[in-house]
Amino acid sequence: DGGITQSPKYLFRKEGQNVTLSCEQNLNHDAMYWYRQDPGQGLRLIYYSQIVNDFQKGDIAEGYSVSREKKESFPLTVTSAQKNPTAFYLCASSIDITGSYEQYFGPGTRLTVT
């Protein structure tokens, strides 16, 4: 079945450590996105990528980094510079960014940093 996978579902890290969240899609979509969701709030865009080896900052990119070496994969690294990293992280993809296509979401990763 086509879809987006994120692993792991829950992730725990100590403060000061970098951590990488995985996102893989087999939908053959060109565009991929990372969002952050805090309790009781909507989603905020961290980074997005429209094509391999290209990505752009979203609204809250500080303290995060991404790579897009393969079309299927868009990992997100939460660095120690991110002041409040504990949150729910959602990855999404869409066919491309030239039209106005809806985004499809993965199941998310809950990151807890203590």
Place this chain on the structure above:
Amino acid sequence: AQTVTQSQPEMSVQEAETVTLSCTYDTSENNYYLFWYKQPPSRQMILVIRQEAYKQQNATENRFSVNFQKAAKSFSLKISDSQLGDTAMYFCAFMKHNAGNMLTFGGGTRLMVKP
């Protein structure tokens, strides 16, 4: 910049009844798209319904329909014959036309369907 406001943090409805969730947005754009996404307790975001701003006809998907008032910048979601499985967070989202598929989300409404 666009903003999306959902003024109802929580709502409840009895099973089989109808409920309407509110959403307003602020934009200077003329061409755009509006979405309602559902996030059940599993936290998987699921697209419920989509509306193109250039279409006057309100979108419908089975028990879900919208009331799109472009002049008032209002985009409410009506759920008819509510079911227990409709219990979820509902997010309204805005997308500019030909602008990279960027979504701007509202803060969400938590809907509880009671048996």
